[in-house]
Amino acid sequence: MALCQEWLPAQGVERDMIFRELNNAKCKTYLLASGSMGRAVIIDPLKERVERYLGVLAYHGLKLELIVGTHTHADHRSGAHELSELTGAPVAMHRRAPAPHVRMHLEDGQRLIVDDFELKVLYTPGHTPDSISLYAEDRVLTGDCLLIHGTGRADFAGGDAGEQYDSITRKLFALPDSTLVYPAHDYRGHTRSTIGEEKTSNPRVAGRSREAYVELMNNLGLPLPEGIQEALQPNQTEIETAAMHFPTLAQLNSVRQLSPAGVAERIGAAAAPLLLDVREPDEYTGELGHIAGARLIPLRELPERAAAELAPFKEKEIVVICRAGVRSVTAAAILAGLGFDHVCNMKGGMLDWNDARLPVER
Numbered sequence: 091m092a093l094c095q096e097w098l099p100a101q102g103v104e105r106d107m108i109f110r111e112l113n114n115a116k117c118k119t120y121l122l123a124s125g126s127m128g129r130a131v132i133i134d135p136l137k138e139r140v141e142r143y144l145g146v147l148a149y150h151g152l153k154l155e156l157i158v159g160t161h162t163h164a165d166h167r168s169g170a171h172e173l174s175e176l177t178g179a180p181v182a183m184h185r186r187a188p189a190p191h192v193r194m195h196l197e198d199g200q201r202l203i204v205d206d207f208e209l210k211v212l213y214t215p216g217h218t219p220d221s222i223s224l225y226a227e228d229r230v231l232t233g234d235c236l237l238i239h240g241t242g243r244a245d246f247a248g249g250d251a252g253e254q255y256d257s258i259t260r261k262l263f264a265l266p267d268s269t270l271v272y273p274a275h276d277y278r279g280h281t282r283s284t285i286g287e288e289k290t291s292n293p294r295v296a297g298r299s300r301e302a303y304v305e306l307m308n309n310l311g312l313p314l315p316e317g318i319q320e321a322l323q324p325n326q327t328e329i330e331t332a333a334m335h336f337p338t339l340a341q342l343n344s345v346r347q348l349s350p351a352g353v354a355e356r357i358g359a360a361a362a363p364l365l366l367d368v369r370e371p372d373e374y375t376g377e378l379g380h381i382a383g384a385r386l387i388p389l390r391e392l393p394e395r396a397a398a399e400l401a402p403f404k405e406k407e408i409v410v411i412c413r414a415g416v417r418s419v420t421a422a423a424i425l426a427g428l429g430f431d432h433v434c435n436m437k438g439g440m441l442d443w444n445d446a447r448l449p450v451e452r
């Protein structure tokens with residue numbers, strides 16, 4: 091395969107591994123491929139550039155094997171689902187990712203092998219609960235956990251600055267100092283850094299205690315990302331904005347939360363709540379199962395089905411359930427907007443329900 095000058099093999103790697111950032115923009119999408127065997131992985135594709143990625147793959151004769159999302163993005167629409175539909179390549183994300191069509195759920199330490207190279211999954215939560223970094227050969231793709239001379243914000247979408255500090259200092263800084271750092275974003279025109287450089291000169295982390303980092307991150311006072319309403323909930327739900335009127339952040343924040351243990355207690359009470367599962371049918375019967383008696387109405391169908399099917403439950407308590415407890419917040423806020431006054435969300439969804447070893451049916 092003829093490679094142009096930009097398609098250099100990864101530095102320090104003898105094998106013919108191709109590595110390239112495909113957007114030349116603030117939002118980074120990476121391509122990793124085996125030059126000799128022709129299989130490729132795309133990481134963090136943007137929705138508006140899917141056709142460009144297909145063109146790049148076709149031009150260079152690469153077959154897309156896998157699409158990986160480093161986390162659920164709040165500032166742009168992900169192209170992962172669309173790219174997957176067009177190529178058949180599965181989408182892989184951390185198991186905490188809320189979206190319904192992720193085919194491979196990843197765990198810390200898992201190795202993704204494509205031809206003659208592998209990506210090691212490092213669970214690096216903090217920016218979001220589903221944030222991962224990918225370690226390949228001499229480089230690490232850090233998503234929005236560690237940026238070049240910065241860090242991704244941790245003040246919305248389930249972020250946690252303390253967790254992020256631990257991810258950076260214990261997981262990423264444990265890599266060799268020479269490891270190249272490629273983040274999912276850069277706003278100042280940088281393309282890469284190294285672990286050693288970030289250890290000594292990252293202005294948010296270097297020389298700062300965990301406590302001081304949390305204090306700093308909780309007081310950044312940044313405005314919410316532009317277009318968050320058009321990006322975050324569609325990425326979490328894989329539902330197009332045109333097809334769904336999503337609740338506002340204030341509406342989402344006002345949803346009452348109930349732990350799985352709290353839900354289990356309610357189920358046993360005299361006036362048991364209606365359990366409303368808003369996942370897709372294949373998830374309802376899938377690996378995480380469902381709670382006995384839970385009624386299934388997928389989120390995408392909820393606005394049109396709620397009035398007719400849930401009218402008898404208007405005065406009753408409704409507990410909304412999904413995979414990670416994210417789509418269900420959207421569903422709960424939609425129901426509240428339709429006049430259901432006693433709706434709450436099961437925090438952590440079926441993931442936490444299973445982790446608490448509470449009973450499921452499949």
Ligand SMILES: [Fe+2]
Binds near residue numbers: 162242
């Ligand atoms: Fe992000």
